[in-house]
Amino acid sequence: MKVSEAVRSRLSVRAFLDKPVSLHMLRGVLELAARAPSGGNLQPWRLHVLSGGALEEFRQIVRQRLARDPSPDPLEYHVYPANLWEPYRTQRFRVGEMMYALVGIPREDRDARLRWFAKNYEFFGAPVGLFCLIDRKMGPPQWSDLGMYLQTAMLLLRERGLSSCPQECWSRYNRAVREFLGAPEELMLFCGMAIGYADESSAVNRLDSERISLDDFASFHGF
Ligand SMILES: Cc1cc2nc3c(=O)[nH]c(=O)nc-3n(C[C@H](O)[C@H](O)[C@H](O)COP(=O)(O)O)c2cc1C
Structure with missing residues (x-):
């Protein structure tokens, strides 16, 4: 697969087949993805990957938590700035509307939207759930390194016929996640990622x- 094919075919997949992903393949992807660049070669990404019994146990814990108390843990970062402004506001709105239209949930049906959103916390049924963490003393440059790593991994997954969905929504339950993973206090959760074979x-x-x-986000000088 060409890089451009991997880039074009990657999309956030939110329904997966019940088909396991081999640890060998996953290790290969996550190792190769670490060829992603990072400022000063800090390689600040820290991963926890769940599958099989561990993922099921985690799902159970999350289900119980959501049933008992769906209010978020104290947030460690804000997914979006407050009062998102144009053009970002409309872009966010558009993708949400497109998604709910595809799954047939009208705008007024807030409960159905919330129920659909909650599939995030099942990793959309994926056989693998990955968490990406970072030392909380790191700043914006290192956070951007995480993005480079994660996109590299998502493209490599495409090359192997796998799909993914990055998930910032897990930041709402950062404590529950860290507790389950046994991750040390100095690590902060950035996002999760559902990984598996897409249900086409x-x-x-x-x-x-x-x-x-392109011309709305790039300016060219001196050509
Ligand atoms: C860091 C990051 C976090 C995201 N978090 C979520 C999430 O919590 N739930 C979700 O359904 N999609 C999430 N997405 C997917 C975005 O909505 C998606 O990338 C965007 O709408 C563009 O669509 P595409 O990925 O299909 O090209 C996230 C994407 C990124 C890059």
């Missing part, structure tokens, strides 16, 4: 998210 028959996986045009 699922409507939600046909979400073709839009992009702003």
Whole structure:
């Protein structure tokens, strides 16, 4: 697969087949993805990967937590700035509307939207759930390194026929996640990622998210 094919075919997949992912393959991807660049070669990404019994145990704990008390843990970072402004606000709104239209949930049905969103906390049924953490003393440059690592991993997954969905929503339950993982206090959760084989028959996986045009985000000088 060409890099451009991997880039074009990657999308956030939110329904997975019940088909296991081999540890050998996953280790290969996560190791190779570490060829991603990082400022000063700090390689600040720290991962925990769950599958099989460990993932089931974790899902159970999360289910119980959500049933008992769905309020979030104290947040360690904000997923979006407060009062998101244009054009970002509309972009966020658009992708949400497109997704709920595909799964047939109208805007007014807030409960159904919340129930759908809660699938995030099942890793959308994926056979693998990954968490990406970082030393909390790291700053924005190192956080951007995480993005480079994660996108490299997602593209390598495509090369092997696998799909993924990065998930910031886990930051709402950062304590529960860290506790389950036994991750030390100095590590902070950035995001989760569902990994597995896409369920091609699922409507939600046909979400073709839009992009702003090149000239809306890039200026060229001196050409
Ligand atoms: C860091 C990060 C966190 C994300 N968190 C979530 C999430 O919690 N739940 C979700 O359904 N999608 C999540 N997404 C997926 C975005 O909604 C998606 O990337 C965006 O709409 C573009 O769509 P595409 O990935 O299909 O190209 C996240 C994406 C990124 C990069």
